[in-house]
Amino acid sequence: MIGEEPSKIRAWEDDEHDFIVRALTAVNVREADARDVADVLVAADLRGVESHGIARLETFYVRRIEAGVVNARPEYTTIADRPTQFALDAGNGLGHPAGKFAMRKAIDKAREHGLAFATVRNSNHYGIAAYYAMMALEHGLIGLSMTNSTHLAVPTFGAKKTTGTNPIAVAIPAGEHPPYVLDMATTGVTFGRLEVSERKGKQLKPAWAVDAEGRETLDPVAAKTTGALLPLGGYGVDNGGHKGYGLGALVDILCGVLSGGLFAAAADVPETGMHGGIVGNFFGAFRIGALRDEDAFRHDLDRELQTFEQSAPVPGAQRVVIAGTPERENTERFRREGVPIDERVWQTLDTMAERLHLDKLPRFTVG
Amino acid sequence: MSTTDTIRVPEAGLKTFVERSLTTVGVEAEPARIVGEVLVAADRRGIESHGVARLRWFYVDRIRNGRIAARPEYEVVRETPTSLLLDAGNGLGHPASHLAMTRAIEKARERGIAFSAVRNSNHYGIAGYYAMLALEHDMIGICSTDSAHFAIPTFGRTPMQGTNPFAYAIPAGDEPAFVLDFATTTVTYGKLEVYERKGLKLKPGWAVDNQGNPADDPAVRHGGGSLLPLGGFGTEGGGHKGYGLGALAEILTGVLAGGWFGAALTVAESLTSPSGITSHFFGAIRIDAMRDIADFKRDMDRELRTFKDSARAPGQSRVYVAGEIEHENEIAFRRDGIPLITPVIADLDQLADDLGIPRVPRVG
Numbered sequence: 215m216i217g218e219e220p221s222k223i224r225a226w227e228d229d230e231h232d233f234i235v236r237a238l239t240a241v242n243v244r245e246a247d248a249r250d251v252a253d254v255l256v257a258a259d260l261r262g263v264e265s266h267g268i269a270r271l272e273t274f275y276v277r278r279i280e281a282g283v284v285n286a287r288p289e290y291t292t293i294a295d296r297p298t299q300f301a302l303d304a305g306n307g308l309g310h311p312a313g314k315f316a317m318r319k320a321i322d323k324a325r326e327h328g329l330a331f332a333t334v335r336n337s338n339h340y341g342i343a344a345y346y347a348m349m350a351l352e353h354g355l356i357g358l359s360m361t362n363s364t365h366l367a368v369p370t371f372g373a374k375k376t377t378g379t380n381p382i383a384v385a386i387p388a389g390e391h392p393p394y395v396l397d398m399a400t401t402g403v404t405f406g407r408l409e410v411s412e413r414k415g416k417q418l419k420p421a422w423a424v425d426a427e428g429r430e431t432l433d434p435v436a437a438k439t440t441g442a443l444l445p446l447g448g449y450g451v452d453n454g455g456h457k458g459y460g461l462g463a464l465v466d467i468l469c470g471v472l473s474g475g476l477f478a479a480a481a482d483v484p485e486t487g488m489h490g491g492i493v494g495n496f497f498g499a500f501r502i503g504a505l506r507d508e509d510a511f512r513h514d515l516d517r518e519l520q521t522f523e524q525s526a527p528v529p530g531a532q533r534v535v536i537a538g539t540p541e542r543e544n545t546e547r548f549r550r551e552g553v554p555i556d557e558r559v560w561q562t563l564d565t566m567a568e569r570l571h572l573d574k575l576p577r578f579t580v581g
Numbered sequence: 582m583s584t585t586d587t588i589r590v591p592e593a594g595l596k597t598f599v600e601r602s603l604t605t606v607g608v609e610a611e612p613a614r615i616v617g618e619v620l621v622a623a624d625r626r627g628i629e630s631h632g633v634a635r636l637r638w639f640y641v642d643r644i645r646n647g648r649i650a651a652r653p654e655y656e657v658v659r660e661t662p663t664s665l666l667l668d669a670g671n672g673l674g675h676p677a678s679h680l681a682m683t684r685a686i687e688k689a690r691e692r693g694i695a696f697s698a699v700r701n702s703n704h705y706g707i708a709g710y711y712a713m714l715a716l717e718h719d720m721i722g723i724c725s726t727d728s729a730h731f732a733i734p735t736f737g738r739t740p741m742q743g744t745n746p747f748a749y750a751i752p753a754g755d756e757p758a759f760v761l762d763f764a765t766t767t768v769t770y771g772k773l774e775v776y777e778r779k780g781l782k783l784k785p786g787w788a789v790d791n792q793g794n795p796a797d798d799p800a801v802r803h804g805g806g807s808l809l810p811l812g813g814f815g816t817e818g819g820g821h822k823g824y825g826l827g828a829l830a831e832i833l834t835g836v837l838a839g840g841w842f843g844a845a846l847t848v849a850e851s852l853t854s855p856s857g858i859t860s861h862f863f864g865a866i867r868i869d870a871m872r873d874i875a876d877f878k879r880d881m882d883r884e885l886r887t888f889k890d891s892a893r894a895p896g897q898s899r900v901y902v903a904g905e906i907e908h909e910n911e912i913a914f915r916r917d918g919i920p921l922i923t924p925v926i927a928d929l930d931q932l933a934d935d936l937g938i939p940r941v942p943r944v945g
Binding site: 293294296297298299301327328329330331333368369370371372373374376384386394396398399401402403419420421422424427428429446447448449452453454456457458459460461463464466467470471472473474477478479500502504505506510511514515517518521522525526527528529531532533534535536537 | 658659661662663664665666692693694695696697698721733734735736737738739741749751759761763764767768784785786787789792793794811812813817818819821822823824825826828829831832835836837838839842843844866867868870871872876877880881883884887888891892893894895897899900901902903
């Protein structure tokens with residue numbers, strides 16, 4: 215989990231992918247859709263974003279399909295299909311296949327017309343935002359991905375949760391250098407961070423969370439049970455909390471209002487509860503050549519990124535990194551050494567496998 | 582607003598003054614008018630750091646000393662039905678940006694979405710102004726710019742980016758538009774100046790010294806100190822996100838426009854520093870291509886009211902939405918005149934006398 219050493223109990227990437235596909239097809243998801251989900255969840259675990267990987271397979275996806283609140287086999291409806299814009303109703307299906315479908319539409323349209331946006335409504339949790347933005351990279355495009363979610367964060371000076379962690383992801387291809395991949399929650403930290411602090415019995419840091427009344431708190435229990443997350447920048451306006459709040463609201467407007475989906479009070483449900491169809495997404499793709507010679511851009515972006523990386527670190531720090539570097543390094547490492555899965559997650563996966571009459575996910579332990 | 586003494590000036594008179602100042606130093610009438618619009622819009626919205634306070638030393642003096650071209654030649658470097666790249670010929674940033682955003686809006690009207698970029702430009706004032714140009718066309722407007730470097734990357738100690746703002750403007754129905762215009766640093770450089778003047782300590786998360794260590798003394802700005810990205814020092818408060826957004830802004834402006842970027846922009850901001858180093862990015866999105874515009878605006882009203890009507894933290898009187906404070910300033914200042922602090926008024930009066938033009942009129 216976030217802020218902890220990776221688990222020593224590992225699975226190979228292909229086995230993990232296969233297990234996710236088996237679990238979802240067992241609850242009647244089409245194989246192609248199940249593969250889409252597995253692609254995104256495995257990518258999250260490989261990138262070290264464990265909170266958004268296989269750990270959520272049962273509670274966010276399998277259980278909601280079994281309960282009938284998420285459709286195993288949704289019907290998609292095209293709301294708008296224009297040269298540069300596409301709007302999809304995902305029929306309350308799983309978020310990942312709908313997200314990939316809409317992002318592919320944006321990519322196709324951008325290749326033809328220079329740029330395109332796509333929205334998705336009536337969808338569900340789609341995993342890591344970066345996955346969809348990064349789909350643009352192999353086409354040499356800049357990719358953009360955002361999602362709204364169940365409410366976890368207060369607005370600046372507010373006491374009631376009005377937005378989710380509402381992430382923004384942008385992926386930009388470079389030349390020799392790996393791409394620039396920014397994937398950030400618009401809150402200071404994610405909910406998982408509060409859980410880690412509670413488990414370790416540690417106080418929260420300032421700028422992370424508020425209690426039930428909207429006062430800043432360092433108590434992980436108060437924050438987790440009745441409190442809420444703070445926007446990026448923290449409490450009030452002194453450290454720019456209004457900017458994080460503004461970005462979170464922006465994401466909700468583009469994903470919820472522009473898509474014609476649910477937003478604001480309508481999306482105010484518990485994150486792990488039994489609900490469906492409340493999520494909307496916003497995707498974008500941009501052709502670099504619409505503005506500039508693509509090779510020249512890639513060459514210059516290499517220089518830009520190297521300038522950051524070669525700049526002097528503050529005393530006590532090892533290096534200056536650019537967005538996406540730690541996740542890329544994790545991916546290389548975990549492909550080689552196996553995907554770390556938390557011990558408690560292994561237990562839920564094994565129990566689920568038994569319940570669904572599946573072969574368990576094979577594992578091994580590293581030293 | 583500052584608590585320093587202020588003098589109220591009429592909006593129209595202030596615009597005329599900006600125009601006259603610029604035409605007197607050789608700028609043509611229409612570009613001068615646009616600069617007046619943008620600078621006065623900043624003051625009218627209460628963003629005094631980016632308004633007429635900068636008229637003399639950002640614009641007039643740099644035209645007079647030959648750093649900024651008074652009558653630039655623009656060049657369209659690349660153009661498609663959905664995109665435009667403009668070389669601003671080292672002219673003032675505002676007219677070039679107004680043109681690039683206007684063209685993006687025109688293209689978006691035809692094609693649904695468009696973006697544009699400007700290079701070889703200079704300071705363009707508030708980012709929000711250009712994003713807001715989309716509003717009357719029922720479009721979403723987007724804008725960003727880079728600048729000379731003031732801020733360190735996370736765990737770095739060399740300034741590697743400017744305050745690199747992003748602005749987004751989204752129309753609503755009865756509610757004022759959502760206008761988010763924010764620096765990707767925690768605070769702007771001007772805030773350090775204000776705190777130094779008032780003898781106050783900086784808050785954590787604002788600035789570092791020349792070694793990259795957190796600093797609370799505003800005087801660090803004289804000794805190689807830098808601003809911190811939104812989220813503060815290190816990664817615990819999310820400083821890497823502000824840094825990531827700031828880098829994104831420079832990639833979308835300087836790198837994508839083929840302008841200055843990276844180490845080349847690590848220059849001190851002064852009257853004689855290089856010009857033509859700034860690049861901008863603009864976007865326009867037609868809403869009615871995705872949804873019925875009346876439905877969208879009605880839903881925007883509901884969305885914004887949900888924020889505004891939500892429960893407040895103890896001791897707080899309001900939950901705002903982005904752009905609301907600036908909108909209220911506009912209403913009040915249009916009615917009562919725009920408040921300018923006395924040092925700014927004195928500076929403008931001096932400029933008027935230097936240029937031999939009438940001083941800014943006062944209200945009443």
